[in-house]
Amino acid sequence: MNEQVNLQRIQRQAGLCLRRVSKSFGSVEVIRDVDLDIEGGEFVVFVGPSGCGKSTLLRLIAGLEEVTSGDVLIAGKDVTEEDPSDRGIAMVFQTYALYPHMTVAQNMGFGLKVAGRSKTEVEEKVGQAADVLQLNDYLDRRPGQLSGGQRQRVAIGRAIVRDPDVFLFDEPLSNLDAELRVDMRIEIARLHQKLGNTMIYVTHDQTEAMTLADKIVVLRAGRIEQVGSPSTLYDDPDNMFVGGFIGSPKMNFMDGVMRQNGVEVAGVILQTRPITNRPADGTPVHVGIRPEHWRLAEEGKTAVPFKVGFSEFLGGASYLYGTIGEKSCTVNVEREAISERGSVLNLMADADHICLFDQNERRIR
Amino acid sequence: MNAVTFSDQAMAASAAPTQRKGRLRYHTLIFHATSVLVALLFLAPLVWVVLSSFRSPAESTQPPIPPWPMDGFSISSYDRLENFGQSVLHYSGNSLFVAVGTSMLTIVVSLLAGYGFSRYRFPLKGLAFVLILSTMMIPFQSILTPLFLLLAKMGLQNTLIGLVFIYTTLQLPFSVFMMRNAFDAVPKEIEEAARMDGVKGWRMLVQVMGPLVLPGVVTVGLFAFLNAWNEFLAALVLLTDQSKFTLPVLMTAVQHGRYGSVDWGAVQAGVTLMMIPCMILFLILQRSYIRGLTAGAVK
Numbered sequence: 001m002n003e004q005v006n007l008q009r010i011q012r013q014a015g016l017c018l019r020r021v022s023k024s025f026g027s028v029e030v031i032r033d034v035d036l037d038i039e040g041g042e043f044v045v046f047v048g049p050s051g052c053g054k055s056t057l058l059r060l061i062a063g064l065e066e067v068t069s070g071d072v073l074i075a076g077k078d079v080t081e082e083d084p085s086d087r088g089i090a091m092v093f094q095t096y097a098l099y100p101h102m103t104v105a106q107n108m109g110f111g112l113k114v115a116g117r118s119k120t121e122v123e124e125k126v127g128q129a130a131d132v133l134q135l136n137d138y139l140d141r142r143p144g145q146l147s148g149g150q151r152q153r154v155a156i157g158r159a160i161v162r163d164p165d166v167f168l169f170d171e172p173l174s175n176l177d178a179e180l181r182v183d184m185r186i187e188i189a190r191l192h193q194k195l196g197n198t199m200i201y202v203t204h205d206q207t208e209a210m211t212l213a214d215k216i217v218v219l220r221a222g223r224i225e226q227v228g229s230p231s232t233l234y235d236d237p238d239n240m241f242v243g244g245f246i247g248s249p250k251m252n253f254m255d256g257v258m259r260q261n262g263v264e265v266a267g268v269i270l271q272t273r274p275i276t277n278r279p280a281d282g283t284p285v286h287v288g289i290r291p292e293h294w295r296l297a298e299e300g301k302t303a304v305p306f307k308v309g310f311s312e313f314l315g316g317a318s319y320l321y322g323t324i325g326e327k328s329c330t331v332n333v334e335r336e337a338i339s340e341r342g343s344v345l346n347l348m349a350d351a352d353h354i355c356l357f358d359q360n361e362r363r364i365r
Numbered sequence: 366m367n368a369v370t371f372s373d374q375a376m377a378a379s380a381a382p383t384q385r386k387g388r389l390r391y392h393t394l395i396f397h398a399t400s401v402l403v404a405l406l407f408l409a410p411l412v413w414v415v416l417s418s419f420r421s422p423a424e425s426t427q428p429p430i431p432p433w434p435m436d437g438f439s440i441s442s443y444d445r446l447e448n449f450g451q452s453v454l455h456y457s458g459n460s461l462f463v464a465v466g467t468s469m470l471t472i473v474v475s476l477l478a479g480y481g482f483s484r485y486r487f488p489l490k491g492l493a494f495v496l497i498l499s500t501m502m503i504p505f506q507s508i509l510t511p512l513f514l515l516l517a518k519m520g521l522q523n524t525l526i527g528l529v530f531i532y533t534t535l536q537l538p539f540s541v542f543m544m545r546n547a548f549d550a551v552p553k554e555i556e557e558a559a560r561m562d563g564v565k566g567w568r569m570l571v572q573v574m575g576p577l578v579l580p581g582v583v584t585v586g587l588f589a590f591l592n593a594w595n596e597f598l599a600a601l602v603l604l605t606d607q608s609k610f611t612l613p614v615l616m617t618a619v620q621h622g623r624y625g626s627v628d629w630g631a632v633q634a635g636v637t638l639m640m641i642p643c644m645i646l647f648l649i650l651q652r653s654y655i656r657g658l659t660a661g662a663v664k
Contacts, residue, residue, distance in 0.1 A: 064557050085563030097554035101576035111562035162562070 014075030014088065014165035014198060015040040016061065021070030023053075023060055023222075030056050032222040034070070038200065038215070043192050045209040046202045047245070048219035054202045055170055057219070061200065062091050062168050075165050085111075090159035091168040094175060096151045098143040098158075105130075105139040108157045129157040132194070133187075149180045156191070169201040173208065185211060206246060210234075218242050240361040243288045249319060252329045256287040256356070263287055263356060266325040268304045271351040275364060285364065286357040291319060292332040293353035296345060303346035306331060308339045320345070411640070418442050418633035425630030442630035446638070449619050449631070450607055453638065459525060460594055460611040461642075466529040467593035468586040471536045475585055476578075478537075479544025480570060484556070494545070501538045509602055516603065523605050531603070532593045540585040547581025548574065583653045591643055612639050 016038040023031040030053045038044050046054040059065040061072060063084035072080045079087045098107050108129055109122040117125075130136045133153045143151055152172060159167055169188070173181045189212055192199055203209055209216050210230045218225040218233065218241070226238040230246075237243035243251045256263040258279050262271045265287050279285065297303030306329060309322040318338055320331045324347075331347065339345060356364040413432045417425070421439040447453050481487075482494055505512075512531060513522065521527030551574060559573040575582075597613040604610055610618065612635065619631045 062561070064560065083563075083565075084557075084560050089561070091558070091561050093554045093558060095552060095554050097552065097558040099555065099559075099573060110559075110564075114563045114568070158558075158562075 015042075016075075016166055016198060016200070017071075017073035018057075018061070019071040019073070021057075021060060021072065022068050023056055023065060024068045030222050031060065034222075034224055036217065036224065036227070038198060040075075040198055041196050043189075043199045043201065043212055043214045044217060045213035045215070046200065046217050046219060047204065047206055047209040048225075049245070050204060052219040053222040054204075054219050056222075058091075058168055058170055058200060058202050061166075062089055063087050064091075085114075088165035089168055090162040090164035090166075091170065092152075092155045092159050092172045094171040096143070096155045096175075098151060098154055100143050103140050103142055104135060104146070104154050104157075107143065107154055108161045111158065111162050125161045125163075126157075129160040132160065132191070133157050148176050149184060152176065152184060153187075156188075160191075160195070165198065167197055167199040169199065171202055171204070173203070174205070181208075188212065206248060210246070216246070218245060237288075237355065238363050240286060240288065240357045243355060243357075243363075247290055249291050249330045249332075251288045251290050251355075252324075252327070253357075254287045254289070254324055254327045254329070256285050258283045258285055262351075263354070266304050268302055270304070270349060270354060272354050272356060273351050275356065277364060279358065279364065284359065286359075286361065288355040288357060289349045289353060291330040293349050294331045294333075294347045295349070296333070296337060297348040301346075301348065303348050306345045306347045308341055308343050308345065310341060311338045313338065414633050414636050414640075418630065418637045420630060420633075422630060425628070425633075426626065429629075442634035443638075445628065445631045446619060446634045449615070450610075453615075453635075455608070456610055456612055456615045457638070459609060460613075460639075462525050463528050463532065463600075463611055464590045464593040466526070467532040467536060468589035470529060470533045471540050471589040472582055472586050474533065475537060475540035475544045476570070476575075476582065478541045479546075479548050479578075479581075480574065482541065482545040483548030494541075497538050497541055505535050506598060509599065512599070513602060522603060523609060525609060525611075528600060528603055528611070529593075531599050532589070532596060536589045536592060540589065543585050544578065544581050547578040551577045580653055583650050587646065587650055590646060594639070594643060 016036075018034055018036040021031060021034045021036075022029065034057065046057060048054050056065060060067050061074075063072075063079070063082060067080060070080075071078055074087055074089065084091075099110065102110065105123075105126050109126045112122045112125060126139070127136075130139060133156060135150070135153055135157055138146060138150060138154075143154065146154065152175075155172070172188070173184050176184060185208055188199075188201075192212075201208070201212060213230055215227060216230055216233050217227050220241055226233060226242045228236075233242055233246045237246065237251075240253060244253070254265050256265045256270075258264075258281050259269055260281055262269045263285060264270075270287070294306075304324055306320070306324050307322045308320050309328075311321070312319045313335070318333055318335050320333055320337075320339065322329060322331070331345075333345075337345070358364055413429075416433045417429060419438045419440065420427075420434040420442070421436060422441050422445075424435060425442060450456075478497075482490065516522045516527045516531070519527070521530065555573065555577070556569065559569055564573055595613060596611075597617075600611045600614045601617065604614060607618065616632055616635045616639075619635055620627050620629075
């Protein structure tokens with residue numbers, strides 16, 4: 001049995017390749033020269049601010065938009081000119097996009113029916129998908145009689161029934177309320193584990209991105225800024241945009257100057273980890289430190305003065321918002337360290353967690 | 366002090382809930398009175414027609430007040446209608462052919478046109494749409510003569526098919542507008558999902574989009590049917606052969622009694638008969654006419 005499952009997995013692990021893909025709407029270039037390799041079975045998440053082209057990129061993969069230039073390969077086959085239904089993909093839409101005049105079973109089986117499969121086969125496949133998604137009790141209902149979460153499950157079921165090489169999700173959870181979103185997120189993760197297919201998922205919610213992804217693709221203005229595992233992107237961002245976009249609250253950026261034994265921030269020298277392409281002393285740089293990488297300095301040691309503005313107590317974590325020098329800064333502290341407005345705390349950061357960026361916002365490594 | 370009063374009230378409440386009789390609201394009263402009045406205004410002519418169609422021949426030439434039959438119900442008006450020319454059934458058949466033909470043709474053309482205007486991009490799309498709409502502003506009576514000449518050239522004068530074409534032409538601007546709006550209301554994602562499922566071409570229109578724009582189709586068909594069923598002037602001008610007459614034209618033929626008198630009884634009977642199919646059709650279709658099927662498609 002296990003062998004069978006494994007075999008199935010290997011067969012299904014179809015990768016995806018984008019080669020120099022561009023897309024323009026009239027004179028507006030939405031996707032610019034994107035190269036991307038996705039391995040079979042990977043869960044890839046596209047994130048970026050709104051308007052960055054992440055949904056367009058997904059639609060290009062789906063075939064709902066035509067690429068202006070470049071190639072799209074799925075499972076090693078060039079599908080750039082193929083119809084969406086011939087690409088071996090299935091898509092789940094943000095608005096579910098169920099057929100309102102069909103029952104749940106008909107919705108899920110419609111693709112197979114169109115493909116001319118026998119009635120028994122359609123019923124069998126729909127039944128299997130309904131088992132996986134616990135939709136058995138709702139097969140005779142219409143979408144209008146279902147809750148938001150159930151509708152989204154039907155939409156996912158419709159995708160599963162097609163037995164695709166690649167699943168595409170276009171912000172599937174953004175129409176759900178917060179609690180349901182967490183449940184569905186876990187369900188999608190479980191589904192990925194169970195089916196083992198390649199999945200591509202678009203979201204602007206970085207919690208979804210961090211928790212679901214094997215690989216995150218950060219996009220800005222139609223370009224890929226960085227591709228990597230959640231932890232790589234978090235610990236080792238390529239530029240200030242990725243550093244600021246991944247992580248909540250955001251990474252703090254301060255102005256610094258290169259000095260012989262480190263980087264000077266607000267008049268204090270901070271140690272950094274060894275840098276290969278070290279700029280000359282006196283070069284101005286941006287210093288990025290995450291809120292949780294600050295800690296209270298020991299008494300008597302040199303430290304960066306942090307002026308407290310206000311505090312947030314979130315139960316598990318506490319955040320202080322304030323300023324270092326002129327720049328605003330957020331610090332994650334122990335509950336005991338919550339201080340009054342206007343008080344000054346002495347902070348220190350570890351060399352390992354300090355990221356330096358040049359004036360072009362590129363990472364200095 | 367206040368606290369004591371409050372707890373007293375609370376106790377009283379738990380003992381027995383205060384009885385509420387529902388306040389008499391004057392505006393609801395006025396609202397209902399007005400509604401009844403308006404309904405009566407609309408119903409009065411219909412009731413008048415139905416009642417006076419049952420008057421006896423002698424009575425039907427009398428002044429119309431009171432409208433109901435004074436010396437017993439009589440169906441002689443219906444007899445005279447039945448005996449005029451060929452049977453009334455024959456003329457109803459003519460009318461039915463024209464009305465059904467018009468609504469079918471209108472539905473097919475406006476469905477395709479509406480789909481095209483809603484979903485496809487083509488040059489001068491906006492201009493074409495405005496042009497189609499602007500024809501609604503031309504009173505068709507003013508182009509009746511050219512229409513007649515056109516039909517004559519095509520050899521379609523004095524045919525029911527010719528009449529169907531004329532009515533469909535007149536019906537189309539409104540219908541295309543209706544259908545475009547109906548298609549616009551269907552979310553694009555549903556069509557995209559269908560493309561994912563491998564649906565193409567006709568199948569998209571019939572199996573996916575069709576059911577979603579059904580209320581629009583029903584509306585368009587109903588309007589076309591009613592307008593074609595009731596249309597008089599074009600039918601009068603274009604039909605010369607008595608056996609081709611539709612019901613409204615039949616009414617004018619029937620009303621000529623002896624010595625130039627008007628046979629009101631037969632006219633009232635004809636009008637009563639003409640109303641029946643319209644009412645049946647409307648009652649059957651009003652549900653899908655009103656219902657919006659897209660509910661539940663998206664959040």
